[in-house]
Amino acid sequence: MEQMPDNLENPIVKKYGQPQEIKAFSEYAKKGLEAYEKTAFTRMIKDDDIVLDLGCGAGREAKAVAALCSKVYALDLVHGMLKTAKGFVGENNVYFIRADATYLPVRNNTVDVVLMAKQLMNHITGSQQRTITMNEVYRVLKPAGRVYLTVHNNLFNIGIVHLLNGVYKIMHASPDPRKQGRAQGAGDSGTDLVNLLAGFFLLKPKSMFVNVYRRIASKVRKNYTGKEAGDWEISQVSDACSPFKSPYHNFTVKEISSLAIHAGFRIDEIRDIWELSDKRTLPQFLRKGAFTMVLILKKE
Numbered sequence: 001m002e003q004m005p006d007n008l009e010n011p012i013v014k015k016y017g018q019p020q021e022i023k024a025f026s027e028y029a030k031k032g033l034e035a036y037e038k039t040a041f042t043r044m045i046k047d048d049d050i051v052l053d054l055g056c057g058a059g060r061e062a063k064a065v066a067a068l069c070s071k072v073y074a075l076d077l078v079h080g081m082l083k084t085a086k087g088f089v090g091e092n093n094v095y096f097i098r099a100d101a102t103y104l105p106v107r108n109n110t111v112d113v114v115l116m117a118k119q120l121m122n123h124i125t126g127s128q129q130r131t132i133t134m135n136e137v138y139r140v141l142k143p144a145g146r147v148y149l150t151v152h153n154n155l156f157n158i159g160i161v162h163l164l165n166g167v168y169k170i171m172h173a174s175p176d177p178r179k180q181g182r183a184q185g186a187g188d189s190g191t192d193l194v195n196l197l198a199g200f201f202l203l204k205p206k207s208m209f210v211n212v213y214r215r216i217a218s219k220v221r222k223n224y225t226g227k228e229a230g231d232w233e234i235s236q237v238s239d240a241c242s243p244f245k246s247p248y249h250n251f252t253v254k255e256i257s258s259l260a261i262h263a264g265f266r267i268d269e270i271r272d273i274w275e276l277s278d279k280r281t282l283p284q285f286l287r288k289g290a291f292t293m294v295l296i297l298k299k300e
Contacts, residue, residue, distance in 0.1 A: 015246040029060035036276035049112035055120040059085030066091040106140040116149040125247040134263035147297035154230040154250035165289030265297040
């Protein structure tokens, strides 16, 4: 495998290359996997698998997964993150490479599992770039290879369902917090209460009008400030709040499903992370209200 040079103009590199971001991700890496990740990874990763960890950050996933498989290729754009990850992981079967997800320096049909954890796809700007990324993932996977993918929902499309999702989870919450994996923040992407409050907020007419305007503008003016429906800029993605903003794209269930199918994948599962951490099952329609969705894909 050969390395690609950094694109120093990439806003992701600027954002995540900040010392405070690297420190925040390093501290988070020490906490290990979330409960829902443990459930998913132990189910889909085998002893002899080769795993590709895209957007490895400070090495949180790579360190944990190294004990489950034969080899891990951990890729990231940010030199500082990779340097930190190397020092943290300390496993002989993990190899670090600086690379872009839209151009993977990996041969065809060589990887068993690809991890796109912690909303990697949300950070890829533009539908064309996201399509290229999914095609690249499909290319490097062996036949029947698997993908673990998480995305944040485009909440503006689903205020009602998001509200119902939060209500349902509060009503069916386990009385034992250990069963929910809360000890390591399994609900860090949106606790039940946050889901509920966000549902109320997203029902406000202003929020709906903002999204309607964005959708109309993106249809009428293709160069609508360079954005598509679901695109945002966010300043805080970790416990740090570095000065640069990060482009961020939230997905609807339909959008991320279409992206995966178009690349050639079969969708084995789409779940709310709550279902994996609490080991319960949401009614199908309420999954559209998940704050964070987990997709398990398979190459056909």
